[in-house]
Amino acid sequence: MSKPRHDWVGGNRLELLENGEAYYPRVLEEIARAQKEIFVETFILFDDKVGKPFQQALIAAAQRGLRVELTVDGYGSANLTPEFIAEMTDVGIGFHVYRPQPKIMGVRTNLFRRLHRKLVVIDGRLAFVGGINISHDHIADYGEGSKQDYAVEVEGPVVRDIHRFCELSVAKHAMKTQTRQRWWQRKRAAPPAPHLQPVGSARAMFVVRDNERHHDDIERQYRHAIKAARQRIVIANAYFFPGFRLLRNLRDAARRGVDVTLILQGKPDMWYVKWVAENLYEYLMKAGVTIYEYCERPLHAKVAVIDDRWATVGSSNLDPLSLYLNLESNLVFDDAAFNQHLASRLQNLMHNSCRKVEWTAIPKRDIRRQLFNFVTYHLGRRFPAWVGWRPAHAAGLGQTKPDTRAVGDQRQNPGGMESAEPGTSGRL
Template identity: 50%
Template sequence: MQRPRPSRWVPGNHFTLLENGEGFFPRVFEAIAQARREVILETFILFDDKIGRELHAALLQAARNGAEVHVLVDGFGSPDLPEDFIGELVNAGVRFRIFDPGRRLFGQRLNVLRRMHRKIVVVDGEIGFIGGINYSADHVADYGPEAKQDYSVEVRGPIVAHMLRFARDAVMPPPKPRRRRRQESNAVPELPRAGTADAIFVTRDNHNHTNDIERHYRVALRAARERVVIANAYFFPGYRFIREMRRAARRGVDVRLILQGQPDMPIVRTAASMLYDHLLRAGVRIYEYCDRPLHGKVALVDGEWSTVGSSNLDPLSLSLNLEANVVIRDKDFNATLYERLDHLMQHSCRQVEATPPSRWDGLRLLRSYFLFHVMRWFPSWAGWLPRHEPEISLVGAAADASAPDTSRRPSAT
């Protein structure tokens, strides 16, 4: 038994790209329903719709199998779940927790910042899932034109041990006096090799890992020599991130950016478009995905480096929310991801053209100057925004004396 080292490349893993709900939901529901020992699931959104009910059935089956089942949902992203939906799970032995349930004022939620935005599943300590897909019907095509385009990965190999230990800490944070015992109980076995991919499990929180995900992106951009493809739903990153993209393009790297052309929130496209001229003039190629809302958070660099996860490239994900990505170093996975993103660019995107020079160039330059300084200092300003210590509340019958983690502050918020 050993404790994983979270910031080093872990060899011997295998990753399977799962595109949209059609690729993701059957695999994750099957894995959960076949669990025999343990299921840990974290998600930002869980709705009581046809997808939520399929997950509900899989969790109940895992509990009937004798598995210890833990579910953590965000109180803002998953509001108003019916009592019978949660009650059936709790009565079956599922430990159902809500991250920061929060209060309402005139029907409006007040705790809108610093959300638990991760999407992680670990089953029996051997198979993991991570990405951007929530448990709601708008991730499958039959939802209609508002169905989301998104990605996740199925994970096997030693990196799953890192995901497992992190997930256990997140849903079962014991009180501080038991810290030594906690370290021992959350040690996980070293898993056998399952493939050839190196990987790092990377998280972002508001204490010790405030910029880890963005830092991995910037390091990869700095090292890029051939190509960069970033597909991200909410794009308004920091000054240093934009600077690395521009530098890569100017030294001859083929830098491509896939953003929302039909966003689920109009302000998303407005914010991203304010950066277009600055990026295009440096040689970055920008594509807007137009078939439906883009919800993905994936990227690749050259022929090996890739990342998939929950983190957008906007101020909320990079400076406030709790996020989790996996960084992958593998030629085969990189090629698969590039093939799928290239298909989007070829068949479902329109390429954005640079704005011709005009008498308004001075105004655009002034606007860019202002925007970059806002982005440059936003991580510091984020610390001044309203904050509180979120709590994890254990719901229902399981919240008794035998469950000491009821309404406890999480270890990484």
């Protein structure tokens, strides 16, 4: 395996944000303090008790004269009303939709290649990266379906990379809607980001997965860290069904004496999630991997700690959609303090809200499960690419006007998983 394709950037300050209770107040506070511009990418934006205040905060920022660019996914945010969108576009917010497609007989057809990233960048100086959508179901008072998840607030030189990525994404989408541009206009790059002074000691790396040049970058980061591990690996992941290479790396790490622990869904938000993951239990536990199932509520986490310095927080699950199809982003860290803090939070989760999977509780590998494993590992890895080939070659998305069609009010995420590479211009 070749070397990672990204560089470490030092001098950053990090703060872990657990669940919507910590995440939303900080984001809204920084939006209110913003002075120049705000970039937001999210899979889900709902018109609910979380999404509405967020929308109003962006509107207030635009009314103060700030540049505001909001990109949502055409599947995850499909049921936003025209009125909700118009309130933003009427004050000049750049509202973009990744792969909007009309419903057929009330059913959404854009099932694959989702914009699954969750990014907020304020004034090019501060960023939020993680797995938390903008919706009520990330707060505990939502009820039994509320999600357990994480994000990170980062300040320092690595924000330049995140800011430039968001700037180029919006510019790329806009250019693809302007077909009459001259070639020198189409190649124009985004303006340079402001120079950021070191504000901390943490090294960080911004890593994305897309369907152009970065097909497997996030998986590579995981695999390099797992292969180099000597002490411990703790992975908390909502949708766990990685490719065989990553599974083999985990097995090999456990066999050479590394303490490998997985925290997976025990109370899943979709029926098949636990059944799919259980097909891997025997293979992993035979090698000495310890598995916990989080049973308090649905686990939505995409985080990991390895040894005493490496950690990651982001949007990428370890499943075929995230690893081979969706558009994802993770921050990877080399910092002892952040590693220790995230590890302590995961330990608290294991001890207070999880059950340990015992060998006697592993489902028997009947013919159905064996057939499922065979089909999945020999065909499943390539299936997303086959199904999503045409969407990967679609045109770019652009600023969107509100639709005049009546749409329903969505309160849940039927797809469960989230994921921008350019998509089509259009309307929700």
